[in-house]
Ligand SMILES: NC(=O)c1ccc[n+]([C@@H]2O[C@H](COP(=O)([O-])OP(=O)(O)OC[C@H]3O[C@@H](n4cnc5c(N)ncnc54)[C@H](O)[C@@H]3O)[C@@H](O)[C@H]2O)c1
Ligand SMILES: O=C(O)C(=O)C[C@@H](O)[C@H](O)[C@H](O)COP(=O)(O)O
């Protein structure tokens with residue numbers, strides 16, 4: 001069992017990482033009393049696999065909870081889902097003393113956090129992430145929100161959870177492609193911040209892919225530690241938090257341009273390779289480092305190139321609505337070494353053409 005703290009003054013919260021901890025979330029909630037009862041927000045797949053089990057565990061600890069599921073996938077991550085869930089909560093009599101549990105992957109976490117931020121102008125919520133991506137990234141840091149046709153995550157709020165409960169056991173039922181998506185964000189942490197962790201990912205590939213307990217726990221813990229450190233320094237992305245967006249400038253555009261046929265993690269993998277190549281083109285990164293980054297992404301079975309049939313003009317259109325764009329200038333987080341980045345808008349059309 002490991003517990004780390006995200007230190008944000010009165011918005012601080014613990015991240016607990018423990019095999020089987022979903023069975024003990026109820027005890028913790030009963031002790032901490034964030035809310036008098038909980039709406040467990042989830043998607044239909046996670047509901048089918050673990051929904052009743054979680055509600056039973058909560059009930060055994062004396063925690064009242066009700067499940068609210070929506071159809072799985074990024075296509076649900078829009079305002080209509082928020083509206084429908086809010087209506088269901090209101091119909092069930094949820095009031096300001098009640099809270100939410102985000103029980104699922106990043107889509108569930110982003111939707112639930114945003115709903116918690118705005119339902120009755122704000123109710124408490126906790127994260128119980130069930131995908132690797134959500135356990136290493138989206139459940140921590142308080143970015144919540146939904147997509148609009150113009151782009152990814154263009155509506156949302158910074159709203160921190162009260163606690164994060166990570167049970168690596170549930171990863172056993174993930175589809176292999178979903179596991180890989182999480183590994184893209186895992187590799188991101190090595191590239192932006194931690195060369196030793198990058199080398200660990202090179203060495204422990206087989207153990208990590210096999211979800212071997214020690215390797216997967218170490219991986220989740222390292223990512224959460226790095227994310228907590230970054231968020232503690234820049235909660236609302238005034239500056240350095242932008243490093244967590246490495247691979248996301250082109251990644252988000254690829255994801256949206258594919259109509260979400262390419263998942264977030266796979267698009268981030270493509271975006272990281274593109275960013276590393278841009279960095280080489282600009283003379284900021286050694287070719288050998290770019291090759292190591294690309295080789296690690298490929299070694300985990302992730303894509304390294306934008307599919308040939310994906311419309312480049314659509315990608316360019318989405319690049320312009322990236323949240324990091326200011327006064328029409330698109331910003332890129334480019335690696336300068338394994339473990340270090342630089343943020344720049346000085347990317348020429350020709351350099352962009354080369355990587356697209
Ligand atoms: N807020 C943040 O900081 C942040 C960070 C990274 C990504 N994100 C967002 O997260 C989303 C991607 O998250 P994701 O990859 O978890 O996608 P997801 O939530 O769609 O989950 C992927 C699939 O896995 C299924 N699933 C979840 N847990 C399972 C389990 N234990 N066993 C079997 N199946 C399971 C889900 O039903 C879904 O079909 C994107 O919308 C992205 O923008 C947000
Ligand atoms: O927490 C952050 O900060 C991140 O950027 C983490 C990203 O992995 C994540 O995909 C995030 O949702 C992207 O945020 P956005 O502000 O670029 O939409």
Ligand SMILES: [Zn+2]
Pocket residue numbers: 137185248264268
């Ligand atoms: Zn991401």
